Amino acid sequence: MAYWLFKSEPDAWSWDQQVAKGEEGEEWTGVRNYVARNNMRAMVLGDRGFFYHSNVGKEVVGIVEVCGLSAPDSTSEDPRWDCVTIRAVQPVKTPVTLEAVKADPRLADMVLVKNSRMSVQPVTETEWQIICEMAGL
């Protein structure tokens, strides 16, 4: 199983909205970046991801699961763009802030730190475990 991180501005799409979608999940639409798209194309059913609030909060707030493989993005006319479907699995006990991630030398190589603009990014198993621990999970 692979691990990922999905970024969303809570003003546009928040964790609460994601949770409200329940088991059915929600298409992760709107990605218009090739690297982020390719990350989604590499996902398989059951892969886990962190749900991160950018701009407002700047923290990991929950765990999601890939429940639909990459398919054409219904919000784009352009066939180049597609997206996966994800569903909320569980909230974190303690949000893990960007500040906390930056403060931990073990997480210095995270894409979140190194490339702040990557909206869908891979997370290593080690990074996953460290952040889960910080999140109280």
Next chain:
DNA sequence: GCCAACGTTGGC
């Protein structure tokens, strides 16, 4: 609200 970083677009 600003602005640095960086990805995309489009003219040549």
Next chain:
DNA sequence: GCCAACGTTGGC
């Protein structure tokens, strides 16, 4: 195929 211009993201 290059690269300047432009637009967007997201931390601060």
